[in-house]
Amino acid sequence: MKHFYIYIGLFFISIGVYAQEITLTQIDYRQDMLLAKEPIITGFEGSSAIVEFDTLIDTPAAIAYYGVPHTEGKLTTPRYRKSAKGIYLDEDQTKHQIKMDISKLEDVHYDTGLIANNGGIIAYRIEVFDPRIQTTRAYDRQLRYKREGKPKTGKYTSLVTLTEGPFVDLVTHNSAVISWETDIPTKGTVHADNREFYL
Numbered sequence: 001m002k003h004f005y006i007y008i009g010l011f012f013i014s015i016g017v018y019a020q021e022i023t024l025t026q027i028d029y030r031q032d033m034l035l036a037k038e039p040i041i042t043g044f045e046g047s048s049a050i051v052e053f054d055t056l057i058d059t060p061a062a063i064a065y066y067g068v069p070h071t072e073g074k075l076t077t078p079r080y081r082k083s084a085k086g087i088y089l090d091e092d093q094t095k096h097q098i099k100m101d102i103s104k105l106e107d108v109h110y111d112t113g114l115i116a117n118n119g120g121i122i123a124y125r126i127e128v129f130d131p132r133i134q135t136t137r138a139y140d141r142q143l144r145y146k147r148e149g150k151p152k153t154g155k156y157t158s159l160v161t162l163t164e165g166p167f168v169d170l171v172t173h174n175s176a177v178i179s180w181e182t183d184i185p186t187k188g189t190v191h192a193d194n195r196e197f198y199l
Contacts, residue, residue, distance in 0.1 A: 034059070034130050034137050036094070040183060041143055044156040047103035049143055051126070058093040059128050062086040066100045066124035068112045069142075080125060081110050100124060102143075106151035119146035119159075160186045 037054035044050065051064065065080035082104045089095035102122060106114045114120045122143045127136045144159040165180030178190055190197040 034128060035139070039126055039139060039141055041158045041161075044102075044145075044158065045099060047152055047154075047156050048099040048101045049122070049145065049156070049158065050097060050099055051124070051141075051143075052089070052095070052097045053126070055094050055096065055128060057132070059096075059131065060093075061088065062096050062098060062126050062128045064098045064100055064124050064126050066102075066105070066122055068105060068110060068114070069121055069123045079110070080123070081105065096128075098126065100143075102145060102156060103152040106147075115151055118148070118154075119156075120144070121161075160184060 034055055034057070035053060036056045037052075039051050039053040042050045042052050053062075063083055063085050065083045067079040067081040070079065082100070084098050084100045086096050086098035089097050100122075102114075104110075105122065108115075112120070122145065124141055124143060126139045126141070128139070129136050142161055142163075144161040145156055146159055147154045147156050149155055161183045163181045163183050167179050168176050169179060170177040180188070182188075187198070
């Protein structure tokens with residue numbers, strides 16, 4: 001995950017990097033832990049987004065439910081219209097892969113701008129059965145993508161996706177810290193008061 005901290009002076013317009021020394025602490029295994037490696041989008045195969053993750057123990061093949069986020073109203077959960085079952089990438093059943101065919105959402109019945117905008121944001125939920133407690137664990141994520149060409153036959157590419165934030169912290173009379181996380185390392189820009197601030 002990539003963290004950004006940008007300092008913006010609101011009155012005298014200045015910028016700097018908020019630096020903090022990071023100390024890593026080993027986290028001991030707990031019974032409530034299941035993922036050994038967070039779900040990440042590794043690319044596209046045709047119109048199918050490939051998500052991979054690892055579990056600490058053998059689990060049944062996971063299922064991903066995916067759809068479009070709500071664009072209107074007060075509902076806060078996405079419309080999970082489609083699903084895809086995962087496969088194993090090893091014999092131990094701890095390395096998982098799921099292919100979500102995004103073109104299935106580029107349809108007049110589900111579309112909320114994915115066709116006209118040549119892409120957009122997809123929300124997905126991965127459900128993994130934890131045999132230790134006989135229940136399913138759910139992990140909600142998002143994918144941002146673009147498409148060159150027509151739906152189903154065009155070239156699909158994943159884009160940088162915000163995973164946390166942006167947040168505004170440490171606000172004073174003349175400054176603030178803006179921070180966010182992305183799924184891959186990238187450079188960021190903040191636009192404020194008709195100006196651009198770069199990391």
